[in-house]
Amino acid sequence: MKNLIILSIAGFLLGGCTTGTSITKEGTTNDPKWHKVETILNKDQGTFPNLQSLSEVRQGMTKDQLYSLIGRPHYDDGWRPREWNYLFHFTTPGQGENDITTCQFKVIFDHNMIASSFYWNPINPKNGVCPPNIQHKQIANKRYTLSVDALFTFDKYDIENLNTKGKEDLDSLVRELGKFKELNTIQIVGYTDRLGTQDYNEKLSYNRAQTIKQYLTLKGIPSQIINTIAKGSEDAVKECQGISEKKQLIDCLAPNRRVIVDVDGYIEGTPENNPAIK
Structure with a gap:
């Protein structure tokens, strides 16, 4: 019983408040899952990312390289997580709430902790394009x-x-x-x-x-x-x-x-x- 408790605690510490996304060894998923918006760690409720830095995010980057470009993750995914989750806001005149579109951004790492795949989830508006129109500008x-x-x-x-x-x-x-x-x-x-x-x-x-x-x-x-x-x-x-x-x-x-x-x-x-x- 004691060993079971220890294993359960260890599993909690390793897992943290994960999204439950199933991640392959190569760092991909067919079903990205997302944190509830209100569970964000950042007291300011996300950030407006530097768009130049965001455009430089690439496959093959380490966590240190990503941290230097777009900062620390906004959600808690536990110890040595294989996914980083962010809440980003974008200025979009005529779209979103008060001309702002809000999106969740997920980075998934392979088993060597190298960035492998990226996913977006629109928050406001719910049917919004994330990231909004970056590919056109x-x-x-x-x-x-x-x-x-x-x-x-x-x-x-x-x-x-x-x-x-x-x-x-x-x-x-x-x-x-x-x-x-x-x-x-x-x-x-x-x-x-x-x-x-x-x-x-x-x-x-x-x-x-x-x-x-x-x-x-x-x-x-x-x-x-x-x-x-x-x-x-x-x-x-x-x-x-x-x-x-x-x-x-x-x-x-x-x-x-x-x-x-x-x-x-x-x-x-x-x-x-x-x-x-x-």
């Missing part, structure tokens, strides 16, 4: 760098202190974003110069990034795809050592006062032969 990643001095009055950050040139630059950015067929994620990173305390600079860079997010939202960009990061005086472009006169130092440090906008989305293009997204 080309992934595009672009970076835009904005000068803070051209955006804001010196040492200011709120939308009321956007100057004329700043509004023109942001309107130009909005036009650039309009060239994307679809937008997936926008990351806004704010920077300051080294003048002032670290806490002050981090708060200032955060507020400026938030103001730009607010401006883009007012222009129709969905707020849920925009993330903001405060870097303060990190990653300086110029050090300007040996300058004591304040105005000259402020002018010299101008390139450090910037906002970087990284955009991930789709443009029209030709599909890649990628088994993970077909």
Whole structure:
């Protein structure tokens, strides 16, 4: 009886909360089964994947390589599982709930723990295409760098202190974003110069990034795809050592006062032969 209990516990630890999918030695299945959506581990209920990273998922990858591309699985499949399960959201204007399509994604590994096959399961809408139309578009990643001095009055950050040139630059950015067929994620990173305390600079860079997010939202960009990061005086472009006169130092440090906008989305293009997204 004692041995039976030990074996039962060991089986539970090895199996975890598996889906019950029957997996061959080669890492395939004829009947993929899925976790209930609400059993997800991620408290944020899944993620918007980086589409460029998702497009690079291939057969033959190790778990470490997959982890680096699309992160850890969102569901618990126990110890050394032969399947990884994710919950992904995609921005799909005119489709899904609030223009978002939600899909489950399954990676199945062979007996050597090498990625072998991939499966999708539509969640919302239930009859949706997963992943939505990736095979009809080309992934595009672009970076835009904005000068803070051209955006804001010196040492200011709120939308009321956007100057004329700043509004023109942001309107130009909005036009650039309009060239994307679809937008997936926008990351806004704010920077300051080294003048002032670290806490002050981090708060200032955060507020400026938030103001730009607010401006883009007012222009129709969905707020849920925009993330903001405060870097303060990190990653300086110029050090300007040996300058004591304040105005000259402020002018010299101008390139450090910037906002970087990284955009991930789709443009029209030709599909890649990628088994993970077909």
